[in-house]
Amino acid sequence: MFEGLTERLSGVFDRLSGRGVLGEKDIDEALREVRVALLEADVALPVVKDFIAKAKESATGEAVIRSIRPADQVVKIVYDGLVEMLGGEEAEGLKLALNPPSIILMAGLQGSGKTTTAAKLALRLTRTDRKKVLMASLDTRRPAAMEQLATLGKQIEVDTLPIVAGQSAVDIARRALQAAKLSGYDVLILDTAGRTTLDEQMMAEAAQIAQIAVPTETLLVADSLTGQDAVRTAKAFHERLPLTGLVLTRADGDGRGGAALSMRAVTGLPIKFLGAGEKVEALDVFDARRVAGRILGQGDVVALVEKAAADLDQAKAEAMAKKLAKGQFDLEMMADQLAQMERMGGMEGLMGMLPGVQKMKKQIAESGLNDKSIGRQRAIIGSMTKAERRKPDLLQASRKRRIAAGAGVDVAEVNRLLKQHRQMADAMKMMTRNGGAGLAKMAGMLGGGGMNRLKNLGGGKMPEPDAKELEQLQQKLQGLGGGAPNPGGLPGLGGPALPPGFNPFKK
Incomplete structure (x- = not known):
């Protein structure tokens, strides 16, 4: 959702970010493009007019013209306007009667x-x-x-x-x-x-x-x-x-x-x-x-964590945590992570929640990294015997041909999967040697430097967890297995740190 609007607004803000100081002409030009982006997104004309009028009033003050990062301030003004348009700071849940039903x-x-x-x-x-x-x-x-x-x-x-x-x-x-x-x-x-x-x-x-x-x-x-x-x-x-x-x-x-x-x-x-x-x-x-x-392309890491907590199989997570503590990461564990990813909405659903992914859309598309590729990876692992999944070193040329035929893919895809698994396993061993790094390290996962920088500019609350939300998330994360690797090494899912030079988009 909002894919077209996100793309248009990202282009507007990228052009603003290269300028040191914004004059009234720059602001008018930016808001004109924001107006076009909203209309193209099929937003009602009266709503767009009201939004632009309020944004212009906020964007033409002395604080913006003289601020150190005026482009960031304009992004923040648009963010505040979107929050107001969508319903305000607090989410309105269901109101249930005191006396049931x-x-x-x-x-x-x-x-x-x-x-x-x-x-x-x-x-x-x-x-x-x-x-x-x-x-x-x-x-x-x-x-x-x-x-x-x-x-x-x-x-x-x-x-x-x-x-x-x-x-x-x-x-x-x-x-x-x-x-x-x-x-x-x-x-x-x-x-x-x-x-x-x-x-x-x-x-x-x-x-x-x-x-x-x-x-x-x-x-x-x-x-x-x-x-x-x-x-x-x-x-x-x-x-x-x-x-x-x-x-x-x-x-x-x-x-x-x-x-x-x-x-x-x-x-x-x-x-x-x-x-x-x-x-x-x-x-x-x-x-x-x-x-x-x-x-605005900042993702929604809080929702990502909530999905992970809601869809987690507790027994599997605990068993996996024990293996990971010993530096073990076999193909059965990788298959479990791929299945977890599909339950959480697949590659497209998860990517939409990760900050900055919108700017990588072209690279992701060219890489072939999508829900179909995840399905093929699961099929490849499913075509292996239990012994092969637990000991990938057994997979010589003849076995790879058999697995590829069973999964309906080329041998090259089997080799790519095994390479990805090796990189993830190496990363897991590296973490074990360094004492481990679990999901409870919220600062690294919920950071997002761009978001923190914008928050400091004032004028409203940014979509990162407050103290109460952070405490609730930490409680949920305690049951996530304390560092289960994420599918494909995606950031923000509590997975192992990727090894130097690792690029998940390279075939």
């Missing part, structure tokens, strides 16, 4: 991903917040809508209201409320019916259900790929329903991000979650600071 009403057009989002939200409430959740489908019109929710419920091990044929949506809502109260559920999620377009009948039904259920949260699920249509949909729903927040789906497929940037400013409603994939785990809490940091 909390009712969450899901609304939206057909095809926006409403039912899947209901299941994603239920999974998050169950795993993260330890809540007992009941889901109920009120969609009596779309074929198999109720069965879809029931199937998703089984998949994520969350209860769903039994289906009774012939009941109206209002009757199902009443039955769901009674069941949630009698069975002691903490949260009831009501998945309402949608249409392909806005119509009076759908709105009236949703409004009637809202009156009966009196939801704690009424969330509009909107497809970010529809751009400004999503903004218009949100305004129409908000006029008839007491919406409390927004969920944007298919954020991983939206390279522009105009809907997200316009939603808060146009509707006044907070964006609470982003759906970034088809998997039921792919629902992220929306945080304006982190999103603004990613737009």
